[in-house]
Structure formats: structure tokens, C-alpha cells
Amino acid sequence: MKGNTYTICYAAILGTVCALLLTGVAVFTKSFQEINEAAEKNRNIFTAVSLDYNPDASSEELMDIFKKNIEEKSSADKVVDIFKEKISGKGTPDELAVSFAEELEGKKFADGIVAIFKETYSADLAKKELIETFKQNLTSLDDEYPELTLYRYHDADDKTLAVALDFGGPGLWGPIKGILALEPDLRTIKGITFYEQEETPGIGGEIVKDKFRNGFLGKKIVDADGKAGISIKTNISNPADNEIDGVTRATMTCDKVADMLNVVIEKIVK
């Protein structure tokens, strides 16, 4: 009665209508979901730096608290600051480029940044536009740039209370992401949270529990000789300042967490 053509047309139309509906909903809810995701991250930053907040606060309220108490600064912002300083100073473009390069020496991406400096500075623009262009050009540098974004937690008088930073990397089963908070000295751990992980429940998954996380409090991110790095070990009787008590039976997860922390710790200590 009803041929193949009808069946195929029916399936195509039904599929298209369903797909269009879902696309519409996805587009409509996207901005809300993005705010929620950002708020969820803020929540973790607050916990890591031990900022008291109302856990029932809405996403918008969390964004407000974030704006009031936390200053976000990436390593790119720092470079932009140096750039501002240089272009206000005196000297020929070449001299400025040389002193700019000196300040960045030893840093990753230094060559690329200096090239962008030269390129931007040669353009004939007003100072404000120059800074904007420089910022823009920096984003084209590399996918990994900026390597580090710091969240500075400050009180009403702008006094630094803690500094938090993202870390992440592969876990045993899936990506792990979290926030590490340091005391203003940038050497002592103030807190840690994990906001994304798929480790084995009950074993590696225990890293999100207070018991493991509290083991980080007050630990140093450098060893006695000042060398950067921490380690997570189980069954240690006399832990050094940079040795953290791990989760028994979750050696793989602990090692991976230590690895991803050491990546950011190295950048901080530098």
C-alpha cells in the first residue's frame, strides 16, 4: 500500500523536524548553559581559595561574587602590561624591541611575542588602539597561549588573600580538571578542588573527597632545596613538605594528578 518512497520521505521529514526542533532548543539555551558552566567553575575557585559563599546562590549571583572578589589575570595580561610600559617610554622602535625582549627572556613563546611587538609597533596607530591590536595579535600566537591564568582573590582593600589557577590533564579514564589555590607567597597550598573527573568510583574517584583534598592544605609546592614539584604517595610515615598523602589503591590516578599539578607548579615557580 505504502511504497518504499513513502517510507523514506516519511523518515526524512520526521528526522528533519526533530533535528530542527532540537537545534532551536540548543541555540536558545546555550547562553544560559554557558553561564551555568562558568558559575560552576567559579564555585570551585571559591571553594579552593576558601571564600565563604551561599551554596544556593544563583549563577548570576556567583558571577557577581566573582567580579567583586577575584581578579583574573593571564600571563598574556602581564605581557600587555609590559607592552604598555614600553610604548610609553622613549627610544627608537628597535631599542624598545630589544628591551622588550630582555624582559621576556627565558619565557616560552618569547620570540613570537617579540615578533608581534615589532609588527604591532610599526603600525601607525594611536596608543590605545595599539594596545588593543597587540592584545588581538597575541591571541593568534599559539593554541597553548596564554599558558597560565591566575585568579587573584583579594579583600575590599585589594590585599591578596590567595591565588588560584586551573590545572588539568588526562586521568585514568578521562580528563581531570580542577583548581589549585596558593597562599599569597605562591609556595604554600591553600586548597584544591576537582570539578571534572571520571575516575573509578570509590577508588580514584575518592580524590574529590575532603579527606584527600585536605591532605594538600599547608603543603609546599617546592622541596627543601627550592626545587619545584610535589609528589603524591601512600603509606608515608614521615612526609616531607611537598609530599601529599594519596589514596590507597588509586596509585594511577594519584600519579596522574601529581603530574598535571607539577606542570602548573613549574610554571608558577618560574
Added chain:
Amino acid sequence: MADSKGSMTCGGMCGGKGIETFKEGAWANNPIAIQVLGICSALAVTSKLSNSLVMGVALLFVCVGSNLFVSLLRNRTPHRIRMIAEVAIIATFVILFDQILKAFFPAMSKQLGPYVGLIITNCIVMGRAEAFALQNPPLLSMIDGVANGVGYGVVLAAIGFFRELFGTGEVMGYKLLSESWYTPNQVISSAPGAFIALGILIAIFNAVKGPDPEESK
């Protein structure tokens, strides 16, 4: 499903038939307590009353929506691909609900985790589309969807209420059992508690309903 072979038109009979359909779905053939369908989510999300309620609303929404559309399209859907068509319609409603939950109730969405998305595979929804909506007019199918959604939601809420009460001593943030004489029982909050609570509930349900006439023959 003898009564589903009646007249397709919705005339004066609709009132009486609607009530009958509702009773059948929500009580006599309750999806969880009698048919024991869809208990995967019923066990997983019922550690708290609020979760159970949201899950009940989600299933109600999906069941009504999918029943309506499956019924509207029932004379146009080619028989060979009817199940795929049903799944597509069900999946659309589930994802719709999931996205809205993620956008406006992120905390609840996080607690329910994958279980909202898993409604797609919930046998109640598919079962009603296949067994009822394919043979019945839209309005009656919607009533059947409401009935099954309510039947599922009420049972979930009951399990959720008792598990939260005995597991934590409080319900929706209100302290009902004082800790001076009641120690919250963690077992009730965890997985075994779900099985025990569901088992007791099914037993009570069957005791009240009386023996199944077909089985006692």
C-alpha cells in the same frame, strides 16, 4: 488491552473512557508497582524526594508529548519503521527537557546526572507509545501518558520520601526525625535501600489491590 479496540472517535464516550484509561495507567496497571517497568531510574534517583519529583515530572512530560505525537502520526507512520519513529519522537522530548533543565536548574541537572537522558530508553515511555498511542486517538493517548507519568511519579515520590526520611532524618530540608532518638540509616540512602524500599512498596501495593484475577484462575 481489550478496551483499546473501542471506537476511534472521541464522542460522548470520551469522558468515561478517559477516566477508565487514567485509572488503568495510574493504578490498576501502575508502571512501576504492577508492571515493574522503568525501575532502573526509580532505584537510582530516589535517594531524595526533590530528585524523585523532578524525575516524575520529566517522565510525565515525555510520556504525554510522545504519546500525543505518536498518536497524531499513527495513521501516517509506515508500519516497518514505526519503532524508529517512536524513538525519534521520544528522544526529541527527552533532550528538550534535559536541555531546559541544564539551562535553568543546573544544580538539579547535575544531581540527576545521566538519568534524564536515559528516559529515552525507559520502557514505560516506549511501551505506552507502542501499546497504546499507536491504536488510540490523540486525546485519549495524552490521558494515558498523564496516567502513566503520574503513576510513575507518585511511586517515585513515595520511595524518595521514605528513603530521604529514614536515610537522613529530614525531607526537603525539614527535620522530621530528631537525632535525639533516631540515627539516620545510611543503608536506606544507598543502593540496597532502594531495592528494599521498592520491594516493600510493591508488596503494599499488591496487598491493597488484591490478588490478580487472571493469576488466581
